[in-house]
Amino acid sequence: MTELIQIIVNGMANGALYALIALGLTLIYGVMNLSNFAQGEFAMIGAFGTYYFMQMHMNYLMAMILSLIVAGLIGFVIHILAFHPLRKSEPLNMMLSSLGVSVLLVNLSQYLFSPNPKVVSNSFSEDSIQAFGVFLSQQRILIVIVSLILCGFTYWLLERSKFGRSVRAASLDPDTATLYGIPTNRIAFITFVFGVALTGIAGGLTAPIYNVYPTMGISLTLKAFVVVVLGGMGNIPGAIMGGFIVGLIESFSAGYVSTAFQDVIVFSALFLVLIIKPEGILSKVQGEKV
Amino acid sequence: MTKTRLFYTAITILCIVCSIASLYIQNLYLLRVFILAAITAILALSVNILVGYTGQISLGHAGFFGIGAYMVGILNVNYHISFWLCMVIAVLFSGLMGLILGLPTTKLKGHFLGIATLGFGVIVNGVLNNWMQVTGGPQGIRDIESPTLFTIPLEYGNFFLGFIVACLSLLVLVIYLLIKSPIGRAWSCLKQDEITAYVTGIHVYRYKLLAFTISGSIAGFAGSLFAGYMTFISPDTFDLNQSISIITTVILGGSGTIAGPLLGTALLAFLNEWLRNFDELRLVIYGIILVAVIVFIPEGIYPFFKNKVISIFSKRKKASQPNTSIEPHAGKDAVNE
Numbered sequence: 001m002t003e004l005i006q007i008i009v010n011g012m013a014n015g016a017l018y019a020l021i022a023l024g025l026t027l028i029y030g031v032m033n034l035s036n037f038a039q040g041e042f043a044m045i046g047a048f049g050t051y052y053f054m055q056m057h058m059n060y061l062m063a064m065i066l067s068l069i070v071a072g073l074i075g076f077v078i079h080i081l082a083f084h085p086l087r088k089s090e091p092l093n094m095m096l097s098s099l100g101v102s103v104l105l106v107n108l109s110q111y112l113f114s115p116n117p118k119v120v121s122n123s124f125s126e127d128s129i130q131a132f133g134v135f136l137s138q139q140r141i142l143i144v145i146v147s148l149i150l151c152g153f154t155y156w157l158l159e160r161s162k163f164g165r166s167v168r169a170a171s172l173d174p175d176t177a178t179l180y181g182i183p184t185n186r187i188a189f190i191t192f193v194f195g196v197a198l199t200g201i202a203g204g205l206t207a208p209i210y211n212v213y214p215t216m217g218i219s220l221t222l223k224a225f226v227v228v229v230l231g232g233m234g235n236i237p238g239a240i241m242g243g244f245i246v247g248l249i250e251s252f253s254a255g256y257v258s259t260a261f262q263d264v265i266v267f268s269a270l271f272l273v274l275i276i277k278p279e280g281i282l283s284k285v286q287g288e289k290v
Numbered sequence: 291m292t293k294t295r296l297f298y299t300a301i302t303i304l305c306i307v308c309s310i311a312s313l314y315i316q317n318l319y320l321l322r323v324f325i326l327a328a329i330t331a332i333l334a335l336s337v338n339i340l341v342g343y344t345g346q347i348s349l350g351h352a353g354f355f356g357i358g359a360y361m362v363g364i365l366n367v368n369y370h371i372s373f374w375l376c377m378v379i380a381v382l383f384s385g386l387m388g389l390i391l392g393l394p395t396t397k398l399k400g401h402f403l404g405i406a407t408l409g410f411g412v413i414v415n416g417v418l419n420n421w422m423q424v425t426g427g428p429q430g431i432r433d434i435e436s437p438t439l440f441t442i443p444l445e446y447g448n449f450f451l452g453f454i455v456a457c458l459s460l461l462v463l464v465i466y467l468l469i470k471s472p473i474g475r476a477w478s479c480l481k482q483d484e485i486t487a488y489v490t491g492i493h494v495y496r497y498k499l500l501a502f503t504i505s506g507s508i509a510g511f512a513g514s515l516f517a518g519y520m521t522f523i524s525p526d527t528f529d530l531n532q533s534i535s536i537i538t539t540v541i542l543g544g545s546g547t548i549a550g551p552l553l554g555t556a557l558l559a560f561l562n563e564w565l566r567n568f569d570e571l572r573l574v575i576y577g578i579i580l581v582a583v584i585v586f587i588p589e590g591i592y593p594f595f596k597n598k599v600i601s602i603f604s605k606r607k608k609a610s611q612p613n614t615s616i617e618p619h620a621g622k623d624a625v626n627e
Contacts (some may be wrong), residue, residue, distance in 0.1 A: 009314065027302075029401070035401045035405070076411075077431060081581070081585070081587065082581045085585045086584070086585060086588065089588045090588070091400060091401065092341075092347060092541070093541070093584050093588045095401075095404065096538060096541050096580070096584050097581050097585065099534050099538065099580070100538075100577050100578075100580030100581035100584065101581060102577075103573055103576060103577035103580065104573075104574055104577025104578055104580075104581065105577075106572070106573075107572075107573035107574045107576075107577060108574050108577075110570070111570050111571060111574060126408065155310075187404075218530070222408070222412060222530075223403045225408070226405075226409070229405050229406075252604060258420075260416075260419070260420040261339060261416060261420055263413075263416050264412070264413050264416035264417060264420070267409035267410075267412050267413050267416075268413060269457045270405070270406070271394060271407050271409060271410075274395070274398060274402065274406050275394040286303055
C-alpha cells in the first residue's frame with residue numbers, strides 16, 4: 001500500500017514538471033504553430049544557469065530567477081534568428097529549424113560545459129518529509145507547488161488579461177487579429193520568450209533532483225510532446241492533466257514493469273490515445289475546414 | 291522525345307559508370323564514406339515518398355531502418371538463414387511494420403503525425419535497447435555474414451559500393467516509375483488537398499497506407515544493406531538523431547523531387563566529413579548550417595538552384611514578355627479565407 005502511494009506521489013511530482021514544460025510548448029504551438037523540438041534545451045539552459053549562478057554563491061531562488069532571465073534572453077535571440085524569418089513558411093520548416101536549434105544548443109553546451117553531469121544541491125533537496133511511510137523530498141513538493149502556481153498564473157493571464165485576449169486572438173486567426181490591430185508578430189515574440197522562460201524554470205527546478213548535463217533536455221522534450229498530445233494542442237488544463245497522466249504512467253511502469261521500458265510504455269500510451277481520440281483527451285471536437 | 295531519351299540514356303550511362311568506377315577506388319576511408327552515403331541516400335528516398343510525394347511527416351524512420359538491420363542480424367546470426375533470404379524477409383517485415391504504423395497514424399495530420407511517428411522511433415529504439423534475449427541490448431549483434439553475390443564476395447568495399455550504387459540506381463528508377471504511375475498521381479493529389487482527393491474518388495486512406503508500407507520497406511532495405519556492410523549493429527545507430535538527420539537530408543536537398551534527396555545526401559555527407567576538422571564544434575556548426583539553410587532556402591537546395599538556372603535562361607528568352615505569374619501565396623490566402 002505504501003509502495004503504491006509512494007509511486008503515485010513520485011509520479012505526481014514528475015507530472016507537475018512535465019506539465020510546466022508542456023505549458024510552454026503548448027503556448028508556443030498555439031500562437032506560432034510551431035512544434036518546438038528545442039523546448040527541452042531551454043530546461044537544460046535553466047538547469048545549467050542555476051548551477052553556475054549557485055557556484056557564484058547565490059541562493060537557490062536568486063539563481064533560478066537569473067537563469068530564467070538567461071533562458072528568456074537566449075530564447076529571444078533564437079526567435080529572431082531561427083523562427084521569426086520563417087513565420088510565413090510551412091510548419092514543417094519551422095519544426096526542422098527547431099531541430100537545428102536543438103542540435104546547436106546541446107552541442108554548444110557540451111563544448112562549453114563538458115558532458116559530465118553536474119550536481120546542484122540546495123537546502124530543499126536534502127530534507128525529506130515522511131508521512132504515512134511515504135518519503136517525499138522537499139524539492140519535489142516545491143516542484144509541485146511552483147508548477148501549479150505558474151500554470152494557474154498562465155491560465156489567468158490567458159483567460160482574464162488583455163494581453164491574454166490578444167494572444168488567444170492571434171492563435172485563433174493571425175490574419176484577422178492583425179486586421180483588428182493586434183500586433184501578432186510582437187505577440188509571437190512575447191509568447192515564445194514567455195514559454196521558453198517557463199521551461200527554464202522547470203529546468204532550474206529539476207536540477208537538484210536529477211543531475212545537470214547537456215543532453216538532459218531531449219527526453220524532457222519528448223515527454224512534453226506526449227503531454228501536449230494527450231491534453232490536446234494549445235489547451236492549458238489539458239496540459240496540466242496530461243502532465244500528471246504521463247508522470248503517473250511513468251512511475252507506475254518504473255514501479256511495476258521496468259525502468260528500461262518506461263519510454264516505450266509512455267509512447268505506447270500515446271499511440272493508444274491517438275488511435276482512440278486523436279484530438280487529445282480534454283479537447284473539444286472540431287470539424288475540418290474545407 | 292529525342293531530348294528526354296538522350297537525358298535518360300545519359301543518366302543510365304552515368305549510373306553504370308559510377309558502379310564500375312567504384313571498383314577502382316583505392317582509398318578505404320573514401321569507400322566507407324561513399325557506402326554510408328549511398329545507404330543514407332536510400333533512406334532519404336524512402337522518407338521522400340512520405341514527405342515529398344504524399345505530404346506526410348516521418349520523424350521515426352530510424353525505426354524502419356533499425357527493424358530492417360535487426361531482422362537480418364537476428365535471422366542470420368541466431369538462425370543461420372542466408373543473407374539474401376534475410377534481406378527479403380527484412381524488407382517484407384519492415385513494410386508490414388510500415389502498414390501497422392500507418393493504420394492508426396494515417397488518420398493524423400501535421401504535428402500529431404510528426405509526434406506519433408517520433409513515438410514509433412522511440413519505441414523501436416527502446417525495444418532494441420532493452421529486449422536483451424533477442425536483440426542483444428546495447429551490445430548489439432556481431433558477426434553478421436557478409437553477403438556474396440554470384441560468387442563475388444561483397445565483404446570487399448569496392449564490390450559492395452558497386453552493388454549498392456546499382457541498387458540505388460534501380461531504386462531511383464522504380465520510384466520514378468511509381469511517381470509517374472496513377473499511384474504517384476493519386477499521392478500528389480492527396481498531398482495538395484485531401485478532401486479534394488477524397489471527392490475525386492481517390493481512396494485517401496489506402497493510398498496513404500501504401501505510401502507508409504513502401505517507405506517502410508525501402509528503409510528496411512537500407513537497414514539490411516547496412517547490416518550486411520557493417521556486420522555489426524547496435525541500437526545507437528537507429529536513434530532519434532538518425533531519424534532527424536534523414537528527414538533533414540530530404541528537406542535540405544528539396545523534398546518532392548528525386549534529385550533533391552540525392553543532392554542533400556551528397557552535400558551532408560561531404561559537410562560531415564569536412565566538419566571533422568573542427569572536432570568538438572562539429573555538431574555546433576552543423577546545427578548553425580542547418581538553421582541557416584532552412585531560414586534562407588526553405589524550399590530546399592535543389593529546387594532553389596533549379597529555379598535560379600531556369601530564371602536565368604528564361605530572362606534571356608522572354609525578356610520582352612510581361613510577367614504574368616501570380617505569387618503563389620497571394621492566391622492561396624485568398625482561397626483559404
